[in-house]
Amino acid sequence: MARRRLVYEGKAKILYEGPEPGTLIQHFKDDTTAGNGEKFDVIEGKGVLNNRISEHIMQGLNSIGVPTHFIRRLNMREQLVRSVEMLPVEIVVRNVAAGSLSRRLGIEEGTQLPRPIIEFYLKNDELHDPMITEEHMIAFNWATQQDIDDMISLALRVNDFLSGLMLGVGIRLIDFKMETGRIWDGDFSRLVVADEISPDSCRLWDAKTGRKLDKDVFRRDLGSLSDAYSEVARRLGIMPRPGEETGRRQGPKLVH
Numbered sequence: 001m002a003r004r005r006l007v008y009e010g011k012a013k014i015l016y017e018g019p020e021p022g023t024l025i026q027h028f029k030d031d032t033t034a035g036n037g038e039k040f041d042v043i044e045g046k047g048v049l050n051n052r053i054s055e056h057i058m059q060g061l062n063s064i065g066v067p068t069h070f071i072r073r074l075n076m077r078e079q080l081v082r083s084v085e086m087l088p089v090e091i092v093v094r095n096v097a098a099g100s101l102s103r104r105l106g107i108e109e110g111t112q113l114p115r116p117i118i119e120f121y122l123k124n125d126e127l128h129d130p131m132i133t134e135e136h137m138i139a140f141n142w143a144t145q146q147d148i149d150d151m152i153s154l155a156l157r158v159n160d161f162l163s164g165l166m167l168g169v170g171i172r173l174i175d176f177k178m179e180t181g182r183i184w185d186g187d188f189s190r191l192v193v194a195d196e197i198s199p200d201s202c203r204l205w206d207a208k209t210g211r212k213l214d215k216d217v218f219r220r221d222l223g224s225l226s227d228a229y230s231e232v233a234r235r236l237g238i239m240p241r242p243g244e245e246t247g248r249r250q251g252p253k254l255v256h
């Protein structure tokens, strides 16, 4: 059997050519990085959890008419997605002050913001993903005005959906990062939500205790990252069965 073609390898995911034209296979690794790769670890089972959580969120978005690249999950670590032209921009939506917003502007972590704040960052590891404005995106052709309007509209819809989904299981959505890609239909194009939405790219705090259930557990050495992500999956009702889906290596099994 021919080996499948690797299209792109990032810090936490690999993209392979998909089975049909216009599709890709998105593979979730256990590799975990922070600070642009300065902190690194392999956390067993993380890829499985993120694959499952991202599937749940993307399916939910598709079902309420927010377009995403997600087609279906293929196995524990992989999902079939539409091939899109990724915009070189990360969109961050914030509901509560935390992380770089608190650091840069001196606003205490945990302060509820009066309205969701949307920020844009250029996807560029060498430059450490600098924050950019709409002016930069238009001047340097990273996105058109229409793209920016669409990104804002998608980001606010994802924020509403995700805030409600999480609050329903006792979790506050503090902030999250998302990415968009372009799909062509003849001469026309539209943006869809792409990449992943998982505890790797969100801040999620327990609504009662404030316990962190996201990648800050790794960034700030607060305990077990897989326990935190498992808790999110468990509350969403999508926890893989023990042993079966964590990706942990098992001994040989008898097949009846």
Ligand code: TMP
Binding pocket: 092, 098, 099, 100, 101, 129, 175, 176, 177, 200, 201, 202, 203
């Ligand atoms: P920040 O407070 O560090 O700017 O992060 C804001 C949100 O974006 C947070 O939920 C983590 C997420 N994020 C990523 O997913 N990838 C990144 O490279 C960065 C900087 C943030």
